[in-house]
Amino acid sequence: MSREQRAKIDALLRQPQSAETPSVEQIRAGFRALMAQMNVPAEIRTRSTTLGTRPAVLVEPATPPRPGTILYFHGGGWVYGSPETAMSLTANLVTRTGFRALSLDYRLAPEHPFPAAIEDTLNAYRALLDSGEDPSAIVFAGDSAGGGLTITTCLAARDAGLPLPAAIAAFSPGLDATRNGESIDTKAGIDPVFTREGLARTGAMYLAGQDPHQPLLSPAVYADLRGFPPILLQAGTNEMLLDDATRLAARARAAEVDVILDITADVPHVFQAFNGILEEADQALDRAALFLGQHLHNPNTGDAR
Template structure:
């Protein structure tokens, strides 16, 4: 059963997000997601430094206890059209606290100004730059939320197909893996997911990102890809998430491809509930589980 704090947050989301004034322009949609990002303050011991991974703008996020050679490459959400490397700083800071890693949060280019494959190109550049700095792929975990979750899979497919060493593992939080939107949950959870508003920009972003490309292109919608030979993957999704089936179906495809994958389903949780950090007990539990996965795969003790 959902916690009391979860019920309060859910009520706030329904009032201010789902039933609030929908975004009319992409600029308004971006402003809304930026405003949401400022709800939770981060702890004073977290250091944020703007850097460039070759030509790609990123944020290096660290703490005094971060191990020098352990890295997370973080890919934010926002439908490929919104958000930035600082959208989920609270979540990033909590992941650092449970993993003792450094984080490279990628500020990849956004559609419609920069459609596919711009985001993928930037993710590849950032990952390759990290390798060029002497960081072993065995010491890297990729984490992606929502669109960033789909992008994380696309990134690993590109690395595999171009003989670039793959990371030790990946964490996908409510990943958007099917931009064709064939999953039943896109309709069955339309009322239960507080982030979904039929009048918002959400349903337009797939076309903005894909531009003239087929939405079923495996590097746009990795659900349709050959997923063999990818590293260990942890997937988190809530039962009230419109992307619930994007997670369950990609898990099935990964298993069929022989990939070691763990799907954790959180009852009554919505899209990327993790971002509510310490305020939400279910988010704290989920983040702790992510920490265990990272430490096991990066041999952090």
């Protein structure tokens, strides 16, 4: 691990902010500007498509893809972000696995609070199944809020009687809307991305008055994970949401679900986005690609809807 690499990223994420509380549009614009600095592999093809009721971006390797689909959910606190801001993550999974990915542009709060995002991700998964894709040829992946959606979408699919995907990979997932994990306090100030106040503000936009004490909002605390596919959870020790991943891993173990808890020391939230800048980011993406490749079976591909 390079101290210089870590220091460069920490400084980037701690750039001075205005004393005024930013508007939703300012938050979204700032996130777009930050993520535009990330490395996106050149060896991909992209095109706009539709999946379920929402726009999506199809990301494919430059060479013919291997059979199988990564259904990707971007991060952004359920308030900001898009397939474009997550492209460094999605494209790197595509180039490392050889699979195609469909990155969903789900609805965002505050315009569309809970459960709009889960409705969209579930509809997208249902559309893949309806197109003839075998569930054993589909994996869920996502970062931050999108990492949370990999779990809650799986819960919603199970409740709807749908077959579950082959595997789940979640990068720094947001899995507890109650914000009661110990790391919320122990990592305050160490985390260069989040503050309790900032998390509370965007969280309230998504909750819109709903009780966070329920599985679809706080699966790390309340979800029954019995019957889930294998799960990979990656997080860094410098993030306030660290305990979201550690507690979900404990619930998965208790439910007899295969789970890998992959914690990297001294790195921030969604550190994997810094591939090409931080050695640990590339190593973590390599491990995630290996995990996804190991769990896709009996693929049956079809065109995206």
